[in-house]
Amino acid sequence: MEILGGQSFGLDIDSRSRISAADPGAANPGDGHAVGNGLARPRAGGHAVHPRLEAVINAARFHGIALDPREFPCTDGDQVPSAAALSAWLQNAGMWARAVRLRWRQLMRLQDAGPVVLLFTDGGAALLVGANAEHNIVVLKDVRAAAGGCTIAADRLRLEQVWSGEAVLLRAPRSQPEAEKPFGLSWLAGLVLQEKRSLRDVGLASLTLSFLTIFPPLLVMSVVDKVLTHNSYSTLALLAVLLATAAVFEVLLGYARRLIVLVVGTRLDAKLNLYVFNRVLRLPLDYFERHPTGETMHKIVQVYKVREFLTGKLLSTFLDLTTLVVLLPFLFFLNTTLAWIVLACAASIMLVILAFLKPLRRVFARVVRAETDKASALGETIFGIKTIKSLALERQRIALWDVRVADAATWRLAFGRLTNWPQTIVAPIERFLSTGIVLVGAYMALADNSGYAVGALFAFMMLSMRVAQPLAGLARLIEDYQSVAAAVGEAASVLNRPPESEAAFGGLLPRFAGAISFEDVSFTYEGTTLPALDRVTFDVPAGTMLGIVGRSGSGKSTLTRLLQGINRDYTGFLKIDGNDVREINLRHLRQNFGVVLQENFLFRGSIRDNIIAGRPGLTLDDAVIAARLAGAEEFIERMPNGYETLIEEGSPNVSGGQRQRLAIARALISDPRILILDEATSALDPESEALLNANLVRIARGRTMVIVSHRLSSLIDCDQILVLERSRAVDIAPHRVLLERCTIYRQLWMQQSRHFESQGLRHAALAHSPLRCS
Numbered sequence: 001m002e003i004l005g006g007q008s009f010g011l012d013i014d015s016r017s018r019i020s021a022a023d024p025g026a027a028n029p030g031d032g033h034a035v036g037n038g039l040a041r042p043r044a045g046g047h048a049v050h051p052r053l054e055a056v057i058n059a060a061r062f063h064g065i066a067l068d069p070r071e072f073p074c075t076d077g078d079q080v081p082s083a084a085a086l087s088a089w090l091q092n093a094g095m096w097a098r099a100v101r102l103r104w105r106q107l108m109r110l111q112d113a114g115p116v117v118l119l120f121t122d123g124g125a126a127l128l129v130g131a132n133a134e135h136n137i138v139v140l141k142d143v144r145a146a147a148g149g150c151t152i153a154a155d156r157l158r159l160e161q162v163w164s165g166e167a168v169l170l171r172a173p174r175s176q177p178e179a180e181k182p183f184g185l186s187w188l189a190g191l192v193l194q195e196k197r198s199l200r201d202v203g204l205a206s207l208t209l210s211f212l213t214i215f216p217p218l219l220v221m222s223v224v225d226k227v228l229t230h231n232s233y234s235t236l237a238l239l240a241v242l243l244a245t246a247a248v249f250e251v252l253l254g255y256a257r258r259l260i261v262l263v264v265g266t267r268l269d270a271k272l273n274l275y276v277f278n279r280v281l282r283l284p285l286d287y288f289e290r291h292p293t294g295e296t297m298h299k300i301v302q303v304y305k306v307r308e309f310l311t312g313k314l315l316s317t318f319l320d321l322t323t324l325v326v327l328l329p330f331l332f333f334l335n336t337t338l339a340w341i342v343l344a345c346a347a348s349i350m351l352v353i354l355a356f357l358k359p360l361r362r363v364f365a366r367v368v369r370a371e372t373d374k375a376s377a378l379g380e381t382i383f384g385i386k387t388i389k390s391l392a393l394e395r396q397r398i399a400l401w402d403v404r405v406a407d408a409a410t411w412r413l414a415f416g417r418l419t420n421w422p423q424t425i426v427a428p429i430e431r432f433l434s435t436g437i438v439l440v441g442a443y444m445a446l447a448d449n450s451g452y453a454v455g456a457l458f459a460f461m462m463l464s465m466r467v468a469q470p471l472a473g474l475a476r477l478i479e480d481y482q483s484v485a486a487a488v489g490e491a492a493s494v495l496n497r498p499p500e501s502e503a504a505f506g507g508l509l510p511r512f513a514g515a516i517s518f519e520d521v522s523f524t525y526e527g528t529t530l531p532a533l534d535r536v537t538f539d540v541p542a543g544t545m546l547g548i549v550g551r552s553g554s555g556k557s558t559l560t561r562l563l564q565g566i567n568r569d570y571t572g573f574l575k576i577d578g579n580d581v582r583e584i585n586l587r588h589l590r591q592n593f594g595v596v597l598q599e600n601f602l603f604r605g606s607i608r609d610n611i612i613a614g615r616p617g618l619t620l621d622d623a624v625i626a627a628r629l630a631g632a633e634e635f636i637e638r639m640p641n642g643y644e645t646l647i648e649e650g651s652p653n654v655s656g657g658q659r660q661r662l663a664i665a666r667a668l669i670s671d672p673r674i675l676i677l678d679e680a681t682s683a684l685d686p687e688s689e690a691l692l693n694a695n696l697v698r699i700a701r702g703r704t705m706v707i708v709s710h711r712l713s714s715l716i717d718c719d720q721i722l723v724l725e726r727s728r729a730v731d732i733a734p735h736r737v738l739l740e741r742c743t744i745y746r747q748l749w750m751q752q753s754r755h756f757e758s759q760g761l762r763h764a765a766l767a768h769s770p771l772r773c774s
Contacts, residue, residue: 052117058115059168069617072089072616073085083166098170114171140154184488184496198263208249265307272303280495294376294377295379298376302488303495305483334460335460338437341437345430346433353426361485364415513542514577515577515578515704516563520537520573522535525558534555534728536724543702545704545717546705546706547707547715548707549712549723549724554725554726559708560678562581563581563593564676565582591672596675597678602651603647605646629664630692632662664677674703679708679710681711689714715735719734720734730745
């Protein structure tokens with residue numbers, strides 16, 4: 001940063017930081033050098049951290065938020081981060097942030113606001129840490145200065161030479177953010193009310209249009225009573241001009257109102273999409289394991305039915321109701337008796353619909369249940385299509401689908417029949433409003449001896465339907481509310497589940513070394529009585545290669561789930577480097593873990609994008625290093641486009657072993673302090689497994705590794721092997737010691753050794769066969 005001159009005030013925001021833990025870049029994002037295992041630990045994509053990123057990171061640290069520059073979504077290290085991108089990054093981290101343009105007089109009022117990020121025109125940045133209105137100067141800190149470095153005072157003239165007013169304001173949220181509030185009609189109403197200015201404009205336009213609707217009936221009344229009676233052409237010409245003028249204004253106002261409603265609907269849709277996606281991602285893994293994917297998706301889709309109701313029928317009905325404020329008094333002015341008849345008919349329609357609400361609600365609940373079961377069957381079929389095709393289960397799935405479709409159709413039909421009754425009862429009342437009023441008005445005109453004008457009857461007829469329609473629409477709105485309320489309940493049953501963690505900025509942010517300690521840990525899955533882990537106790541120091549073995553159901557995968565914080569309702573103490581896992585920020589915890597499962601999912605995109613998925617700021621060179629460690633480099637280079645080869649949805653264009661090696665590379669890309677391989681080599685062919693095992697020593701250097709495997713031969717080189725049996729920890733020791741003292745481990749080893757010996761004999765026989773490969 002250019003020295004701007006002036007007197008130093010000695011302010012240092014780092015000394016005011018409220019972070020109690022060490023710098024939470026547990027993955028050491030600031031190292032910028034290679035570590036022992038050969039995997040580069042770059043800063044923001046292999047380059048030094050950009051000054052703008054560093055300024056934002058320092059400002060966030062003041063508020064107790066830890067940011068990793070490698071998570072900034074910028075693939076080009078030379079690109080200057082924009083104010084909007086920095087603001088979005090801060091908001092994703094759980095902070096309140098805004099990209100703004102400030103003036104000098106506004107800077108003078110920020111002396112107690114905490115650090116403000118000022119973005120310079122040359123791409124640099126500085127932190128505004130103080131202001132002195134008396135001396136007309138601001139106090140800045142160079143983001144590249146060492147901790148405790150001096151601050152710099154600048155006057156307006158010198159600052160404006162390098163600063164155009166662009167800044168990022170940030171602070172910790174003071175109230176419950178929108179994404180944390182429970183989903184419901186009240187939350188949706190609050191979301192709509194956030195657009196108060198637009199809704200006010202729409203209301204004013206609707207009110208003006210209501211006044212304009214009075215002109216045509218008045219003109220018709222004047223034509224009938226004045227023009228036709230007195231043959232006045234001049235009056236007719238004046239009325240024509242007035243009518244044309246009113247029509248032009250009505251068209252323009254109608255266009256403006258529709259445009260504003262469209263903008264409001266688009267904004268609400270965007271906010272709703274962001275809210276729903278955020279809530280779904282924060283649901284615990286247990287929820288997705290216990291609920292079918294199709295059922296979850298069906299319930300979430302109900303949110304958009306509610307949104308369409310709010311921005312569609314509800315908004316249009318209430319806009320139409322504004323016409324009542326203007327038109328009802330005018331109707332009573334024209335004819336009090338006919339106006340009361342219109343109101344009585346509208347009230348009758350509302351009473352009929354209210355009478356059917358309770359039975360409609362009961363039947364619609366069955367419709368919702370049937371539709372949910374149907375969606376669940378469809379989602380399960382699509383998700384498991386490979387199994388269905390391989391086992392020829394098409395007939396069984398078709399039979400199930402027939403049952404679900406028939407059940408849904410039955411209840412849909414029952415609901416339709418029930419809704420048909422109020423519509424049938426209401427139909428003659430609506431017909432009377434449109435035609436019966438004409439007869440009553442004509443009779444009143446014929447029987448009127450006080451000179452009731454025919455023109456007034458025509459005017460009343462034109463306006464009565466404009467009044468009756470919103471009243472009838474309001475009654476139908478109550479009917480539609482039942483389906484909307486059911487949709488809200490369906491969506492809320494998913495979105496209002498307890499989230500996996502508290503706010504993103506909650507919890508400890510320690511620097512991990514990798515020491516693991518289990519102290520009398522027990523855990524039982526919901527819905528079962530037998531514990532998955534029963535008073536398990538062991539500890540391993542940082543940098544240990546720990547193998548975990550045991551028969552199926554002994555608790556191996558459960559142990560790794562507890563380490564990752566997937567399940568936190570255990571008893572006892574599970575600690576990493578002395579910190580209880582339940583007290584560690586969940587996002588921070590998992591960012592320092594690398595996990596490879598038996599079945600791994602690859603996203604649609606290039607191989608490079610899949611490898612660096614967790615660190616979008618890294619480069620191709622980092623992806624190559626991780627792929628080399630995982631033994632994936634050789635097959636990637638044979639691909640048509642190398643690291644830019646597109647992985648299709650479901651990854652059908654890569655084999656199971658290749659997918660597994662890509663998953664291992666993806667886990668290594670962030671250089672995690674703790675790496676978990678949960679049956680990660682089960683899908684590998686012998687050659688790939690041998691290549692990976694040969695690299696395990698390099699991969700394990702500088703980190704703790706937890707390897708769950710049924711193949712004991714792959715665990716021989718582990719520093720410690722934990723033996724589990726019936727949810728208990730039986731023993732922990734190196735391979736040779738376990739063979740001598742642990743009966744269960746010795747039995748497992750002998751069983752697999754016999755298997756390998758029989759395979760060796762079979763291979764030897766094949767080697768002497770005349771059919772052997774040459």
